[in-house]
Amino acid sequence: QVQLVESGGGVVQPGRSLRLSCVASGFTFSNYAVHWVRQAPGKGLEWVAVISFDANKKYYADSVKGRFTISRDNSKDTVYLQMNSLRTEDTAAYYCARAAEIGDHLYRWFDPWGQGTLVTVSS
Amino acid sequence: DIVMTQSPDSLAVSLGERATFSCKSSQSILYSSNSKNYLAWYQQKPGQPPKLLIYWASTRESGVPDRFSGSGSGTDFTLTISSLQAEDVAVYYCQQYYDTPYTFGQGTKLEIK
Numbered sequence: 001q002v003q004l005v006e007s008g009g010g011v012v013q014p015g016r017s018l019r020l021s022c023v024a025s026g027f028t029f030s031n032y033a034v035h036w037v038r039q040a041p042g043k044g045l046e047w048v049a050v051i052s053f054d055a056n057k058k059y060y061a062d063s064v065k066g067r068f069t070i071s072r073d074n075s076k077d078t079v080y081l082q083m084n085s086l087r088t089e090d091t092a093a094y095y096c097a098r099a100a101e102i103g104d105h106l107y108r109w110f111d112p113w114g115q116g117t118l119v120t121v122s123s
Numbered sequence: 124d125i126v127m128t129q130s131p132d133s134l135a136v137s138l139g140e141r142a143t144f145s146c147k148s149s150q151s152i153l154y155s156s157n158s159k160n161y162l163a164w165y166q167q168k169p170g171q172p173p174k175l176l177i178y179w180a181s182t183r184e185s186g187v188p189d190r191f192s193g194s195g196s197g198t199d200f201t202l203t204i205s206s207l208q209a210e211d212v213a214v215y216y217c218q219q220y221y222d223t224p225y226t227f228g229q230g231t232k233l234e235i236k
Contacts, residue, residue, distance in 0.1 A: 044216065047225040061224050108178075
């Protein structure tokens with residue numbers, strides 16, 4: 001079945017870096033855009049970044065622009081989120097989610113979502 | 124940025140009764156060229172990722188029970204559960220995908236009265 005699995009979360013000190021991975025299965029990964037969405041403990045959902053199916057388009061939330069980088073390796077069915085200069089306010093569960101429609105459709109709903117990986121930024 | 128505002132923040136409804144959630148966008152998310160509203164609804168249960176319920180404001184995702192329905196256009200949208208079941212206890216989020224940054228409402232927590 002269609003599945004996304006995140007990994008790479010953990011506890012990190014402020015100012016340090018972390019790289020998250022999202023491995024896809026059950027569909028032709030190279031045909032879809034992929035998003036990262038985060039959720040701070042007890043809070044709502046915040047979109048973080050998106051990468052198009054061919055990696056030609058990347059967009060970021062202002063809160064992470066210049067610190068986070070989204071990338072993908074279609075040969076490995078994997079999307080990455082490189083997080084640098086981490087702040088305590090980056091503490092959250094990070095979900096990857098697939099764009100709902102095939103091709104160059106960035107402006108679509110998100111489905112499915114992975115189970116998430118927890119990032120804790122603390123000294 | 125398009126701001127999504129949901130109301131109420133929390134809702135308590137008796138089993139079998141109707142639950143209604145409101146979502147308002149700070150600008151129209153109706154795309155004139157295709158007459159589609161770029162709005163989705165998600166359900167999130169504790170410890171789980173969000174689950175898609177509705178897209179294009181009123182299209183029910185496959186497998187979602189027909190007691191869930193979405194309506195509205197432009198800037199005002201509604202999610203309705205026609206007859207509340209115990210398994211519907213969750214937080215419900217609306218989201219616009221009309222423009223980046225994609226934005227979510229703050230969520231409405233649904234409980235059993």
